[in-house]
Amino acid sequence: MCGIFGITDNKDASKLAYVGLFTLQHRGQESAGIVTELGGKLLHHTSMGLVSEVFTKDALESLKGRSAIGHIRYSTTGSSHLKNAQPLVLDSYLGQVAVAHNGNITNADKLKAGLQKNGAIFQSTSDTEVILHLAAKYRGRELEDTLAKNLPKLEGAYSFLFMAPGKVIGARDPSGFRPLVLGKMGKSFILASETCAIDVAGGRTIREIEPGEMVIIEGGKALFRRFAPAKEFTRCIFEQVYFARPDSVVAGRTVQTARYEIGAALARELKGLKADIVSGVPDSGTVYAHGFSKESWIPFQTVFMRNHYTGRSFIQPDQRLREFTAHLKLAPIRDVIKGKTIILIDDSLVRGTTSRKIVKSLKKAGAKKIIMAIASPPIISPCFYGIDTPNKDELIANKLAVEKIRGFIGADELHYLGLESLVHACGDQKDRSFCTSCFTGKYKAAL
Ligand code: 5GP
Ligand code: MG
Numbered sequence: 001m002c003g004i005f006g007i008t009d010n011k012d013a014s015k016l017a018y019v020g021l022f023t024l025q026h027r028g029q030e031s032a033g034i035v036t037e038l039g040g041k042l043l044h045h046t047s048m049g050l051v052s053e054v055f056t057k058d059a060l061e062s063l064k065g066r067s068a069i070g071h072i073r074y075s076t077t078g079s080s081h082l083k084n085a086q087p088l089v090l091d092s093y094l095g096q097v098a099v100a101h102n103g104n105i106t107n108a109d110k111l112k113a114g115l116q117k118n119g120a121i122f123q124s125t126s127d128t129e130v131i132l133h134l135a136a137k138y139r140g141r142e143l144e145d146t147l148a149k150n151l152p153k154l155e156g157a158y159s160f161l162f163m164a165p166g167k168v169i170g171a172r173d174p175s176g177f178r179p180l181v182l183g184k185m186g187k188s189f190i191l192a193s194e195t196c197a198i199d200v201a202g203g204r205t206i207r208e209i210e211p212g213e214m215v216i217i218e219g220g221k222a223l224f225r226r227f228a229p230a231k232e233f234t235r236c237i238f239e240q241v242y243f244a245r246p247d248s249v250v251a252g253r254t255v256q257t258a259r260y261e262i263g264a265a266l267a268r269e270l271k272g273l274k275a276d277i278v279s280g281v282p283d284s285g286t287v288y289a290h291g292f293s294k295e296s297w298i299p300f301q302t303v304f305m306r307n308h309y310t311g312r313s314f315i316q317p318d319q320r321l322r323e324f325t326a327h328l329k330l331a332p333i334r335d336v337i338k339g340k341t342i343i344l345i346d347d348s349l350v351r352g353t354t355s356r357k358i359v360k361s362l363k364k365a366g367a368k369k370i371i372m373a374i375a376s377p378p379i380i381s382p383c384f385y386g387i388d389t390p391n392k393d394e395l396i397a398n399k400l401a402v403e404k405i406r407g408f409i410g411a412d413e414l415h416y417l418g419l420e421s422l423v424h425a426c427g428d429q430k431d432r433s434f435c436t437s438c439f440t441g442k443y444k445a446a447l
Contacts, residue, residue, distance in 0.1 A: 263291025
C-alpha cells in the first residue's frame with residue numbers, strides 16, 4: 001500500500017505536502033518523496049525512511065514552488081530500494097513529468113516487455129514507470145490527452161498523481177480499487193489518498209475522484225475528464241478493515257464509525273459468549289473491541305500498552321532478543337490480564353504470526369482463557385491490487401481449517417466475522433460495492 005498527496009497554488013506547497021504525507025504515514029513507511037515545480041522545472045527529493053527522517057528543514061526549503069506532489073511507499077511490486085522510491089521523474093517530449101502511484105498494475109510486466117523490445121530503458125523495477133514510458137510513446141497534444149490514451153491500457157489498481165509544468169493531474173482506475181479524494185483550501189486544490197490528510201492540512205473535502213475519471217488542475221481550475229467508462233465500483237474493503245485511518249471518510253462513512261459497527265456486528269454473531277473483559281490488539285483492533293463491548297455489555301479493558309516510538313529502523317533482533325522485541329511494541333498489562341477470560345479482537349489474521357505472539361504473551365501474563373475474534377472473514381486468497389498478501393502459501397486460512405489455525409495461534413477459541421456483516425457495516429445505504437476477493441477468491445476485475 002502507499003499514500004499520495006498533492007497540492008496546487010500554495011506558497012507553502014512543499015510544507016503542506018509534508019503535513020499531508022506525515023498524516024498518511026500509516027499507509028507506508030519504506031520511502032518518502034516530494035516533487036515541486038519552480039518556473040517550469042521540477043525539483044525533487046526522495047529517500048528511504050519515514051517522512052520525518054527523509055525531510056529535514058533544509059530539504060523542505062529547497063523544494064520551492066507553488067505546487068507539489070508526494071508519495072510514501074510500502075513495497076508490494078518492485079524491491080525495497082531507493083530507485084523505486086517515488087515520485088518518479090522522467091524527461092519526456094512534454095518536458096519533465098512526475099508520477100506518484102498507489103496500487104498495483106497487474107499487466108505491468110507484459111507492457112514493460114513490449115516497451116523494452118522497442119527500446120525503452122527502465123530506471124526502476126516498480127510497476128509505476130510503465131505509464132510514463134507509454135506516455136512517451138503514444139503521445140497526445142497535452143499530458144491529459146496522452147494519459148487519456150494510455151491509462152486504459154493498464155489493468156489492475158491505480159490512483160495516480162502526475163505533475164508537469166503548469167499542472168497537476170489525478171486519475172483513478174475504472175474499478176476504483178484504491179482511494180483518491182479531492183479537496184480545496186482557499187485557492188489551492190488538494191488530492192490525497194484519504195480525507196484525513198486534507199483535514200489535517202486545513203482543507204475541506206469536495207468529493208472522491210470517480211472510477212475511470214481524471215481531474216486536471218491547471219490555471220487555478222479543476223477540470224474533470226473521463227478516460228474510461230466506470231466499471232462497477234469495487235473499492236478495496238481492506239481499506240476499511242485495516243489500512244485507512246479511523247478519522248478518514250471512505251464510501252460515505254467515517255472509518256471509525258464503520259469499525260465500531262463491525263465490532264458490534266461481531267458481538268451479535270457471537271452472542272452468548274461469556275468473558276470477563278473484551279479488548280483489542282492495538283491500534284487497529286481497539287475500536288472494534290469498543291463496538292463489541294457496547295453490544296455485548298462485556299466491559300472493555302486495555303490489555304496491551306503500545307509503544308508508538310518503535311519506528312521502522314529498528315535493528316532486526318537475534319534469537320536471544322526475540323521476546324524482548326515483541327514486548328517492546330506491545331507490553332501486556334499483567335494486573336488486567338491475570339486470571340481473566342478475555343475476548344481479544346484483531347482486525348485481520350493474515351499469516352497468523354502476530355496472533356500467535358500475542359496469545360502467548362497474554363497467557364504468560366496469566367490469562368485464564370483467550371477467545372480470539374477477528375473482525376473480518378478468513379483471508380484465503382492473495383491481493384493483486386496493492387495489499388501485501390501476494391503469496392497464497394503465506395495465508396494461513398488458505399492452508400488450514402479454523403480449528404487448526406486456533407491450535408497454531410494457541411487460543412482457546414477462534415472466531416471470524418461473516419462477510420455479509422462486514423460489507424453491511426462498511427458502506428452507506430447507497431454504496432456497498434467492494435472488492436472482497438481476499439475473502440472469496442473471486443476477482444471481479446481482470447488480473
Ligand atoms: P498476521 O500475523 O496474521 O500475519 O498479521 C495480522 C496483523 O497484521 C493484524 O494485527 C493486522 O492489523 C496487521 N495487518 C494486516 N494487513 C497488514 C498489512 O498489509 N501490513 C501490515 N504491516 N500489517 C497488516
Ligand atoms: Mg494490527
